[in-house]
Amino acid sequence: MVLQPGREALVRVAVATLWARPEAVRPIDAPALAPLTDLPAWVSGMDADQQVGDAVLSQLLLGERVLVEEVRPDGWARIVAVEQPAAKLDPRGYPGWLLATQLAPAPDPTSKDGSxxxxxxxxxxxxxxxxxxxxxxxxxxxxxxxxxxxxxxxxxxxxxxxxxxxxxxxxxxxxLPDRPPTAAEVLAVASRLRDVIYVWGGVSAYGIDCSGLVHLAWRRFGVRLPRDADDQARATTPLALGDERPGDLYFFARPGKNIHHIGIVTAEPDADGRRMLHACYTRRRVVEERLPEDRTATLVGAHRV
The missing domain is CATH 2.30.30 (SH3 type barrels.)
Structure with a gap:
């Protein structure tokens, strides 16, 4: 069977990388495009600047559903990742490009997702x-x-x-649980990803970004959160600062700008400040830390899923 525009398909590799455009792919990205994707080789082969390039939009996991929009003769497919909400980009999901060889035609759409x-x-x-x-x-x-x-x-x-x-x-x-997870359960999962390398657009245990960490931690429990931090803010419930508890979310924005960062609260605020677990752009890894002054200056809210 071949992919057909207008039909759904499923990711057939362990992790498929979603690209802004095929022409943005770099020679260093070859392991992420292999028939058996090799994310350890891909991440370890990048320098600090390459880890934060804008070619990568997101990543999709084995079995994830996509809507195929176009299949090019050169083997690239334009798709919408329907399990990664991205309201500001497309109400159907996150749009981007995948290699067609990393997809398989979906079975009957009435078939059940994995349990x-x-x-x-x-x-x-x-x-x-x-x-x-x-x-x-x-x-x-x-x-x-x-x-x-x-x-x-x-x-x-x-x-x-x-x-x-x-x-x-x-x-x-x-x-797959049939109840919402507790905050402690989600935080425990996210904490297992401490020290994972920061990769812009990453959603894996080999490389991950700030909103990818949040998306993946809740995904483990079947909760479908949006992919990007600003969409995650719109999909969650605001709290008064001071009411946050471990497992809630902190959001950050510069004056007059959109939300650009997110972290998971790890402790109740006290006289020493606030703590969070986050994929840190500047330190290029997932860390748990007390909010430094520059983070506190851009903290714009706490939310609960």
Whole structure:
């Protein structure tokens, strides 16, 4: 089957990078475009400036649904990432470009999404229990559809683009919850990503940005938050500063400008100030810290999901 404009497709690689335009791709980006995407090689190959270039818009996880708008002869597909709300860009989702080879035609749209979610920071899918690795680098928050009961410590799952089930370690999976997560649960997941390298547009345990960290932490529990910080502010409930609690969100903006940064509250405010977990642009990694003066000066609100 081939991709068809106007139809949905599913991501078939562990992590697909969404690009602003095909012409923006750099030679250093080759590992992110490989048939088996190699994010560790991609991230480690970039210098500090390349980590924050504007070519990357977002990333999509295995099984994520997209709407195909155009397929070019050179192998690029213009898509809308329908599971990443981006109201200011497109009411349907986040628009951008993917390699068509990283997508598989979607089954009947009435088919159910996966009822399992990857709870490990990173796992791999194999050809059989204890078999060869078929898909490395499958990320926290990836949904999987079971294809039969577990066998010992392995669970088979249907995976886009693969005609036979692939197998995941059962200890790396969890049922997708049927209730909203607690703030403590979300904060615990986000805290596991401490020290992950900052990559503009990143949504993975190999490289992530500030709004990607928030999007991914709630995604682990089936909560679909927008992709960008300003949209995340509009989708959450404002609080009076001082009423925030661990697991709430801090938003930051310069005078007269749109929101440009977001962090997850890690402690109640006290006489020593405020603390948050965030993907820090200047330090190029995920850190938990007390808000420095420059952050406090641009703090414009606290919100609750």
């Amino acid at each position: 399992l979610v990857v709870d490990a920071t990173v796992t791999a899918l194999r050809s059989a229990p204890d078999g060869d690795v078929v898909l490395p680098g499958v990320i926290l928050g990836t949904r999987l559809t079971p294809d039969g009961p577990a066998q010992q410590r392995w669970r088979p799952a249907r995976v886009p683009g693969h005609p036979v089930p692939l197998w995941a370690p059962t200890e790396d999976l969890a049922p």
